[in-house]
Amino acid sequence: MIEAVGLTKRYGAKTAVHNLSFQVRPGTVTGFLGPNGSGKSTTMRMILGLDAPTSGHATIGGRPFRQLPNAPRQVGALLDAKAVHGGRSARAHLLSLAQLSGIPARRVDEVLGVVGLQDVAGRRSKGFSLGMGQRLGIAAALLGDPQVLLFDEPVNGLDPEGILWVRNLMKQLAAEGRTVFVSSHLMSEMALTAEHLIVIGRGQLMADMPVKDFISANSADFARVRTPGTEPEQREKLAAALGEAGARIEPEQDGALRVTGLPLPRISDLAHEAGVRLWELSPHQASLEEAYMRLTQGAVDYRSTSDARAGLQQAPAGHPQQLGAPHGFPPAQGGPAPQGAMPGAQPNPYAPQGPYAPQAAPGQGYPPPAQGGPVPQGPVPGAQPNPYAPQPPAAPMPPAAPADMTAPHHEEAR
Numbered sequence: 001m002i003e004a005v006g007l008t009k010r011y012g013a014k015t016a017v018h019n020l021s022f023q024v025r026p027g028t029v030t031g032f033l034g035p036n037g038s039g040k041s042t043t044m045r046m047i048l049g050l051d052a053p054t055s056g057h058a059t060i061g062g063r064p065f066r067q068l069p070n071a072p073r074q075v076g077a078l079l080d081a082k083a084v085h086g087g088r089s090a091r092a093h094l095l096s097l098a099q100l101s102g103i104p105a106r107r108v109d110e111v112l113g114v115v116g117l118q119d120v121a122g123r124r125s126k127g128f129s130l131g132m133g134q135r136l137g138i139a140a141a142l143l144g145d146p147q148v149l150l151f152d153e154p155v156n157g158l159d160p161e162g163i164l165w166v167r168n169l170m171k172q173l174a175a176e177g178r179t180v181f182v183s184s185h186l187m188s189e190m191a192l193t194a195e196h197l198i199v200i201g202r203g204q205l206m207a208d209m210p211v212k213d214f215i216s217a218n219s220a221d222f223a224r225v226r227t228p229g230t231e232p233e234q235r236e237k238l239a240a241a242l243g244e245a246g247a248r249i250e251p252e253q254d255g256a257l258r259v260t261g262l263p264l265p266r267i268s269d270l271a272h273e274a275g276v277r278l279w280e281l282s283p284h285q286a287s288l289e290e291a292y293m294r295l296t297q298g299a300v301d302y303r304s305t306s307d308a309r310a311g312l313q314q315a316p317a318g319h320p321q322q323l324g325a326p327h328g329f330p331p332a333q334g335g336p337a338p339q340g341a342m343p344g345a346q347p348n349p350y351a352p353q354g355p356y357a358p359q360a361a362p363g364q365g366y367p368p369p370a371q372g373g374p375v376p377q378g379p380v381p382g383a384q385p386n387p388y389a390p391q392p393p394a395a396p397m398p399p400a401a402p403a404d405m406t407a408p409h410h411e412e413a414r
């Protein structure tokens, strides 16, 4: 078993991991999820004794990694697949690791077979593709036939067949009674691989639960309800009526309301009784990916901005060009129709309009999210919405970060 207790890591003013406590049990695959920069690798490095915690501690089988007798036989890890001497062949690399740990040389060929690199075992690893490098890293982790395995983003660079192979390998290792801790930022992949999830955002624990509980807690049915965009008071009135009837209401990014806890006919009746006209009342089910994005939305450090292209692409005279949006479609969030759209293109009649288009601030005017989630937090200063990103619903319940974690982020040299 892996255990973290109050694990905290600060790099100067940057808190990478904050007071993280969890257990990773044997016999199941535990997925370790979080957005980029949320502290997954740092946590794994602390578990493996490669980084010293600022406070708290991590143990494997009750002992800190550095106190484990013959650690490579007990713990295997894939942290950085590129951390290989490129001039060495795959076999030579594994042989050197085996020799350092007193592992018999014949084990090298066994693991090369397990990861499917037997035919390229004599090739220098610097010529390996990303996927081959990942396989070599996994081979190194398996070398000592350890009971505890940590994999940091093991499916990076793998093709679909490779991803399936990793998924089955993880499950098989867990079925053999091993402790398998796998990091990823792909919820969809973890939903297929892991039985238990630990989700972090900005170094803090956001969820620690079986995947099936995460699914049932987060992929509930909901209704989307939209009132005329030109009449904000209608939306307020409806939200109040639904709230009184026990619904949970969250604002969606396009100005609609996401309503859980009431069947559609009841919502319709309540709207009618309140004298509110509806422009939309539709049934939905939150996907797991969406649930994860909602959970971690407020804890995302890196957001892309739209590419203005510095005006480099000048439209030829007579052919006005709309940058950053597909021809003929209105911009996201119901802004004005693009000037110079394709001739004959029609505006989207369903696009949200007017003052409702921008998202209402979470927590303003609506009941707070159920289950006492942490305090909502604003977007990264200066961040622009990515017009190409899937549009998750409005901000749910991101965690309040410690003061020093909200400071503008600069990637520091590692």
Ligand SMILES: Nc1ncnc2c1ncn2[C@@H]1O[C@H](COP(=O)(O)OP(=O)(O)OP(=O)(O)O)[C@@H](O)[C@H]1O
Pocket (backbone or CB within 6 Å): 011, 014, 015, 016, 034, 035, 036, 037, 038, 039, 040, 041, 042, 043, 185, 410, 411, 412, 413, 414
């Ligand atoms: N040696 C270091 N010095 C300074 N800052 C660091 C160092 N290592 C990590 N950090 C910072 O700590 C934060 C957490 O990084 P970490 O690599 O653990 O995140 P992650 O969840 O693994 O990210 P990703 O999914 O992108 O790999 C980041 O902001 C990172 O820049």
